[in-house]
Amino acid sequence: MDAEQLHFDLEPVMQRLLEEAYRLLAALPMLLLALLVISLCWAAGGWLSRRAVLERFTSRNPFMRDLTRTTVRWSATVIGILIALEIMNATALVGAVLGTAGVLGVALGFAFKNTMENYLAGILMSLRQPFAPKDHVVIDGNEGVVVALTSRATVLMTLDGNHLRVPNALVFSSVMLNYTRNPSRRFSFDVGIGVNEDLVLAQRIGTSKLDSLDGVMDTPPPRAYITALGDSNVQVRYHAWVDQRSHDFISVKSEAIRQVKLALEEAEMDMPEPIYRVQLTERSAVLTPTAGAPESPAAKPKLQPSSESAVDMRVQGDLDAQIAQDQSKRGAEDLLDPSAPRE
Structure with missing residues (x-):
């Protein structure tokens, strides 16, 4: 293979580059005009996004205010880009750009699915x-x-x-x-009453005590229902309502349980504990108390419970x-x- 066959002719390449350069120089004024249109549309979008009309519609929601401003500004910018493409006689690029944007939007939608859902x-x-x-x-x-x-x-x-x-x-x-x-909230609790007691009287005692308790609403009034028949007692359920605007729900419920228990005890109502079956076996040695052994719990004096309420049941602001x-x-x-x- 001789040297003449390896020779490359660069003249057509240079001629093509010169033609493209002349075309670019000829289109430079239109390009500057297109950039000026985009800049003006961007500035106009910013001006529109700060108008009082938008403020009136979104004044209560800062998130929607920022979103509306961004949408208005970018909408004006997109309009400017379309006008610039028309000036540059490059409207054929719009279809390609929209198609690319659609494919890109689908890809980003799958990639940021959770983020978009939360947004x-x-x-x-x-x-x-x-x-x-x-x-x-x-x-x-x-x-x-x-x-x-x-x-x-x-x-x-x-x-x-x-x-x-x-x-x-x-x-x-x-x-x-x-x-x-809803400021009114109901609480309930169960009390086991002996099977031989007057259940109607137990209901009346509990509801009367709840009705006089500070923090319990008069309307709806406290109520009591028999809910179940247990092995050793009858379950009575007490209901009462609390106004959460002025009283703490947990404190009122706690005090209500205490006061109803004391009222039933004062009326000598039997509130039996669960009955268990105990089997005793004889042992060879008898245990006798030794010196220094702790005193039997039965010998200790019992503290008399106070029936007066000393609990602050007002609204608590622990987390405020x-x-x-x-x-x-x-x-x-x-x-x-x-x-x-x-x-």
Whole structure:
């Protein structure tokens, strides 16, 4: 193979490069005009996103306000890009760009499925909130007081003072129990009464004591029902209602159990303990008490219980300081609004 066959002709390549350079120089004014249009549309979108009309519609929801502003600005920018492509006579690229964006959107949708679910659930819950700040709720078995609602999770503070983050998608799709929504809340407890006692009298004694207890509502009134016949007693269940706005639910229930027990004892009602069968066997040696042995419990004097209530049953604010401190650190991240509509 001689040298003439290995010679490459670069003249067509250089000619093509020169033609493309001349074409680029000729299109440079249009390119600058297209960039100017995109910049103007971006600035116009920013101006529109700060208008008072949008503020009026989204003033109660900072999350929706930021989302609306971003949507308006990017919508104006996309319009500017389409106009720029039309100026550059490159509208054929729109179909390719849209197709690529569609494929990319599907891929990102699968990759960030959980993130998008939490984000969309946060948007829906911020529009019509299922709970208010400091509501006592149970969500999918997770109990706590609502601290904040973010774009990705709902923050609860457990009754032990621990932070609990529940994904918004789980909150949106789960069964939710809200103890705070209705201020009136009912408690109940069972008492075993002897089978030979007057059960109607036991019911009347318990309900009378509950009716006079501070923190128990007059309407609905306290009630008592016979629920079961046990091996050694009859189960009587007492019900009463508490106004959670002024009294602590747990404290009132605790004091109610104590007061009903004392009232039944004062009436000499038999409250038998469960009966067990004990089998005794004879032993060869008899145990005798030795010196220094502890005194028998039967010989100790019994303390007389006090029938007067000394328990503070007002609303307890054990978590209020911690919740207020946490909310003050979050600032605008919290999407909950006490005045927003509730479901």
